[in-house]
Amino acid sequence: MKLIAGFAFFLLFYPVLSGQVQNPRHPAEWEEVSAVVMEFRYFKNPGVSWDEAFDPFVKTAQACIKEGIDFYILNPDTNWSRNPVPVCLDTVFSNRNISSLLIHIVPTDTLSASFPWARDHGMYLVYQNDVEQRFLLNFEDDHSGKFIADHLGIPAVTIDAPFSEPYYSDGGNFMTDGHGTFNIAASYTAKEIPTGLQTDFSYFHRHFDIRQTLNLPSSFVHVDYFMKLIDEATALIAYIPNNNYDVLIDEFYDDQYYIDQAVITVSQQLHTFNGQAIRFVPIQNAPTTYDEKTGIVLHTSKATYINSLILNKTVLVPQYRIEPFDKLAIAAYKKALPGYNIVGVDCRQYAHLSGAIHCLTHEIYAETPIYLKHQWYEGDISHAPNGYPVSVMAKSVVGIRQAVLHWRTNKDEPFATKVMKSMPSNHFQAIIPSCENGTTIEYYLQVENNMGKVVHKPVVAPAHFYSFAIKE
Template sequence: MKKILLFNMASLLFFAMPAFSQETTKPVMSKSMTPAEVNLRVPSAGEAYSFDRQRQVPDDLIVPGEWEESQAILLAWPYPSSNTSTYNVLWSKLINTIQKECEVWIMVDQASDTTLAISRMLAQGVSLTNHKFLIKPTNAFWARDYGPWGFYHGQSDSLGFVDIQYYNTRPLDNQVPSWLAGHLDLGLYSSRIKMEGGNFMVDGYGHGFYSTRLNINNANSNWQNPSWALSQTFDTVQKIFNLNTVTELTSLNCDGGTGHIDIYTKLLDEQTILVSEYPSEVTASDKQIIENNTALMKTLTSTYGRPFKIHRIPMATRNNGTYPITCTQIDSDARGFVNGLFVNKTFIFPSYSNTVSGNVAGDSAAIDMYRKFLPGYNIVLIDARVLTTMGGAIHCITMQIPSENPIRFWHPTVEGIQPWATGGFHILSKITNKDGIASSECKWRKKGSSTWNAIQLTDSSGYLTCIIPGLNILSNDTIEYFLHAESNNGKQMSKPITAPNGYYTFYFDDITNAASVFEPYSKDHLFAAYPNPAREQVNVQFYLKAPASVRITLTDALGRQLHQTELPGQDSGKIETQINISGLQQGIYYYSLYTNGALVKTRKLIVQ
């Protein structure tokens, strides 16, 4: 017999399901506030934040990234509406996918609702095997917006919750973080900032992102009394999430009414950002807003001191394969492929077709792109058309609960084109766990080999390091690798989390290939700089097949960008520019050519 957890405000109980019950009914609420709710708003007053149970703000609070390990996914059961069967199909597939990776915590309004929920999932061929039912009434199922933000703190990586204020016209939803923290006996860090979870993302290392809608809401006297200045909103976000860097993105105008960033952008890991890309025929202002926000994010650096990698994914079409082009058309059904959910080694994203209708080819193209962006992940698509007309999708109805006893990795990856060196390739990392790391290693192989070579990581000035040996690696080889660690309490984890099915890949610039003599004039090309080695100044030459905007970057051996030259509007042909390197110390550096934002080539530079 399956166990069902019953949470209430007095106790934690197990109960047996009743044989017959009457399912709760309530209206399905849109993701954004309805006009009636806007008129019912009551402004908040008092302190901007307080730490209810710990009595002081942890100075080592860490909010992990969504791609890190989760112990559970929190969601609310949907209640009957005119399209109940569509909800049942979506929720059943979603719950079944989640429970294969971790527990799924399902909030229902009353104990008797569990019977019908189980029955409805069985009708879809889904048996619950890894779940808890939480008897917690809610107003709506948009759990991302009102659910708790989990964080770690202290030497034991204790789990706690950040509680931000959801719509006060939905009081049952607003209670969820404090209610759950109370029954799990976790610290709760509360703020009266008006903020929804879909309008915030973090990299796990102190960099947060939100949209201008957050400032607009908290500057409104109908939300805050007195209204907040922009600096108060900024400082509060920085304080409650312990952020070093906060990036504000311009809100969209045609996203279903929320202004949330998760509609069009997502961190895929601590150094990679995914952004929707609208086709040229779109006339809505959101197209340019997204491009402006993308341009801003391209100027940002990750925790590794490198520019964020930016991936683009096309806008989703309507059922007939055409794009909505006006603001009104997009706003009424804000479809996109970005609003997905990480569940450990699985990624679930919204799709817009089934066996009867929709653009199957568009969904297939999106899944192919995700397999490229997220190697090794189990990629699952779920038809989300019932949600997008209400302003949300898969990410919006779910919230990760971080794992207990995490092993966390900090690792500037060695990826893409690298200078070929017989001396080997340096791997650098920091790996932490509350009880310490018993062992750690880098596993690597040449592409095509089925055998992984293991190299122990050793301590070097606080970093765990090793060298993948360059001996016997040829310049036309491709190298695959991942990191693995075991803690003193027996926990094991890899980076990437999907290893060994997923891994990092790097390869080389084979300049000895005779064909390369003719290659530069068939496409954009970066030539060897001169002099090299250099001391004061280096000349960089490149060839453009067609007019383009050019960026040249100079990075050190750790990938940290030290110099950037922007050359907009360059004509086709061979071009030369100079870089002043007089301020650089002796060592090995790398210069890269980008045309229209795309990397063309990277080469090595030696500074004497």
């Protein structure tokens, strides 16, 4: 672990700018991440074990070590008035046999708020011109975001909140595909913001170059509590049936109505970058529970498994010590995201305050990304005597060395490879040879830039790949 102090000198070289970034692009969550930020607060209900209280920090640390990325924990000074009990995080990790130079415990007294929701404290990272300079966008009162920008040496830009209602601009209310196609948000408290699709909505268009914003009706929380994109065409969605409620505890029973309305609204008004409909995969929330030992009342609307975090090839999924729902959620993630490392994280004592692992964290994207856009084949495809063209748009600030297509027609055989031909406008293309009817073709893409960095599409290939079948 690194215990770090003294950062004022960064301010001399990375001033906070005002205004906007020219030609910005906000990446999708499944793109390459180089670091994760969390903010430590002392939250521990009586009767909650230390292992449960620290599990989000421990599991995030282990995931970062596995993925080889940095983990920054903003830790209030022990004299901070909002931190009633001094906690040595270095000891927390060492007592659990976690030791790595990738873990950075950063003392600070400039946190944005008393709650630990790093997701909502600015730190919107955008690339200029798709893959070039990184900027961290923060609101005026997002001290944590400005602090981490200074600490990491990333230029910070102060942006305006779009309305007097701050809820709408929280990070948990921001979901995009990385191509500027859309942003999806929830707006149950912002009465001046109409629900439905808005084209070139000034705030998101100006700061993120997002061309459509869809405001969903919501009964309770940010969009990341009931909907999550896992790729350009697939979203996980919460499912809260009536029998999830406890009539002795719950006072509100209409969550599923609002979730259904959200799915209908997305289906009717949004499409992927290539015009496809977005598919939904439901995962049932845990039911409402009351734990007398800890005093934790966990309403079913807050016991969501959708508030997960994708860190490159690892996915952290909330858990609530409620079976069989925890295990069913893990199984659902493994099915929806084959090839990923799915890890459960105990979020019970945070969720009753309306936050889970996605709310607690904020990813920092890679400095030299490779940006890919690919319309993949899936399902049944008509027989084509001239083969099946595969193309990808690939960009890197240092240039692309090569793109390679890997494909096979027999799962028991190795993948064949073909270097893709460079085309205009950063595109690369290759053709999978024609196959007879009934053949299933599996394929993935591998792209390398001129620095030797390699990424795949899908991200976890070759552990998982695209597939389609040839029909008449």
